[in-house]
Amino acid sequence: MKLHAEPGRVLGKRDPMIYGHFIEHFHRQIYGGVYDPGNPLSDEEGFRTDVLEAMRRIKVPVLRWPGGCFVSAYHWKEGVGKERIPHFDKAWRVEEPNTFGTDEYIRLCRKLGCEPYICTNAGTGTAEEMSDWVEYCNLPSEGRYAKWRIANGYTEPHRVKYWSVGNENYGSWEMGSKTPEQWGMLTCEAAKMMKRVDPSTELSAAALTDIDWNVNLLKNCGKYLDWMSIHEYWDPIHETNDYADYEASMAYTADIGHSVRKVRGLLEAMGLEKQIRIAFDEWNLRQWYHPMIMDVDQQGLTKEEYLYPRDENDDNTKYTMADAVFTACFLNMCNRNCDIVGMANFAPIVNTRGCICTHKDGIVLRSTYHVFDLYVNYLGDVVLDTWEEENPVKLLRAASGEKTEVELLDVLVTSFSDRAGYAVAAVNKDAGETQTLTLDLPGCGAVTLDYISGNSTESYNDVDHEEVAIEHEELGTYRQGMQITLRPHSVNIIRIGC
Numbered sequence: 303m304k305l306h307a308e309p310g311r312v313l314g315k316r317d318p319m320i321y322g323h324f325i326e327h328f329h330r331q332i333y334g335g336v337y338d339p340g341n342p343l344s345d346e347e348g349f350r351t352d353v354l355e356a357m358r359r360i361k362v363p364v365l366r367w368p369g370g371c372f373v374s375a376y377h378w379k380e381g382v383g384k385e386r387i388p389h390f391d392k393a394w395r396v397e398e399p400n401t402f403g404t405d406e407y408i409r410l411c412r413k414l415g416c417e418p419y420i421c422t423n424a425g426t427g428t429a430e431e432m433s434d435w436v437e438y439c440n441l442p443s444e445g446r447y448a449k450w451r452i453a454n455g456y457t458e459p460h461r462v463k464y465w466s467v468g469n470e471n472y473g474s475w476e477m478g479s480k481t482p483e484q485w486g487m488l489t490c491e492a493a494k495m496m497k498r499v500d501p502s503t504e505l506s507a508a509a510l511t512d513i514d515w516n517v518n519l520l521k522n523c524g525k526y527l528d529w530m531s532i533h534e535y536w537d538p539i540h541e542t543n544d545y546a547d548y549e550a551s552m553a554y555t556a557d558i559g560h561s562v563r564k565v566r567g568l569l570e571a572m573g574l575e576k577q578i579r580i581a582f583d584e585w586n587l588r589q590w591y592h593p594m595i596m597d598v599d600q601q602g603l604t605k606e607e608y609l610y611p612r613d614e615n616d617d618n619t620k621y622t623m624a625d626a627v628f629t630a631c632f633l634n635m636c637n638r639n640c641d642i643v644g645m646a647n648f649a650p651i652v653n654t655r656g657c658i659c660t661h662k663d664g665i666v667l668r669s670t671y672h673v674f675d676l677y678v679n680y681l682g683d684v685v686l687d688t689w690e691e692e693n694p695v696k697l698l699r700a701a702s703g704e705k706t707e708v709e710l711l712d713v714l715v716t717s718f719s720d721r722a723g724y725a726v727a728a729v730n731k732d733a734g735e736t737q738t739l740t741l742d743l744p745g746c747g748a749v750t751l752d753y754i755s756g757n758s759t760e761s762y763n764d765v766d767h768e769e770v771a772i773e774h775e776e777l778g779t780y781r782q783g784m785q786i787t788l789r790p791h792s793v794n795i796i797r798i799g800c
């Protein structure tokens with residue numbers, strides 16, 4: 303494929319928050335994940351220092367919390383103060399100890415240097431409870447909740463800028479699910495009260511690509527919103543754990559930006575595209591595995607049916623180059639749509655399907671972790687328009703069994719707002735063949751290649767087993783028309799000096 307780009311054809315400057323993350327009170331994400339008091343690897347506050355270091359290395363810009371389904375029956379007041387009352391979490395049918403609450407979460411964000419992003423309970427909660435949470439976090443001292451925060455030892459406000467009204471309240475699986483009409487009204491009242499407490503907050507609300515849901519939301523609440531929250535998981539494994547293979551995973555990339563197209567169209571139709579941006583605040587190639595819990599009529603009777611299977615999310619052999627290649631294609635899509643996609647939160651970051659997996663003696667950096675390392679630390683912040691010649695295509699068998707035409711290369715060109723040079727993200731989805739990329743862009747200086755490919759499409763990392771890591775090559779001096787060989791199933795960052 304021949305790739306053309308010019309420095310003057312700029313699509314935009316990507317928001318760093320498209321490399322954001324999500325963490326939920328589910329399985330081992332919080333307890334035994336990032337928060338592990340008593341573990342020798344944890345600091346004096348109970349946070350895993352090895353996890354913190356890995357999260358800092360990929361410069362986590364924003365961390366969404368506490369859910370996810372969990373939040374839709376979560377009452378934040380049980381998770382602050384000296385007395386923490388355990389509650390039964392109806393979303394996941396486990397006891398929540400409430401020892402990790404708002405203040406612990408804020409301390410975590412401060413240690414990471416990232417923005418907090420709190421998702422509120424619009425399931426069983428009320429507009430008042432949501433706005434009380436904003437009082438607790440953001441008012442200097444007025445009212446009982448700010449005074450409660452001060453009494454808990456936090457004189458300064460937590461200054462939480464990003465808030466979401468609700469999670470997936472459109473779904474029957476969610477505690478307190480809503481009809482489109484109910485949703486429009488509730489979000490309006492909640493947003494009104496939250497903005498009354500702190501007008502500087504930026505609010506999102508659970509949205510879909512469904513027109514009716516979104517029209518009701520935007521008609522009722524559009525004036526208060528800064529973001530629309532979109533969730534997307536492509537491989538539906540939460541009941542079966544039956545993974546789409548590499549070929550089918552690549553087939554999912556065929557129209558990876560369809561949600562952005564639909565939501566952008568609706569925002570433009572309603573004249574809101576300059577006010578509201580898209581937050582993909584949960585996304586991952588694959589769903590999380592948690593059988594016999596999401597379906598109202600199909601609740602597991604025994605823990606063997608609905609609880610213990612969640613441990614299978616910890617099987618590191620199941621996080622391969624399919625996850626890494628797909629993740630890179632999704633991040634390319636977010637960059638290309640940086641005019642309207644301002645945030646994306648990989649779901650989740652620690653354990654379950656996260657890019658970091660903890661065990662009692664350390665962590666495993668899964669294949670997707672290295673994609674974030676490449677994109678955050680090697681790519682530029684200015685996204686250039688490109689045009690391509692002869693992108694090779696293949697007919698791939700989708701999970702449905704149908705054949706889908708898929709372009710084998712997914713390429714993004716970036717430059718830097720603070721220096722000369724380019725960084726090209728080039729993904730080769732082909733399972734077995736190398737592909738050649740011919741560069742037609744004005745450049746000069748040294749050319750380097752940093753990439754991950756593994757030994758096969760099934761390569762993975764585990765304790766004492768590493769197949770996927772960033773490798774580096776020096777490719778000499780840049781010349782127009784330079785050809786770069788891209789390994790099969792690889793994610794590549796090509797940097798051109800000037």
Ligand code: AHR
Nearest residue numbers: 370371372469470584590
């Ligand atoms: O599988 C995890 C769940 O997926 C999250 O809690 C929810 O937001 C989404 O449906």
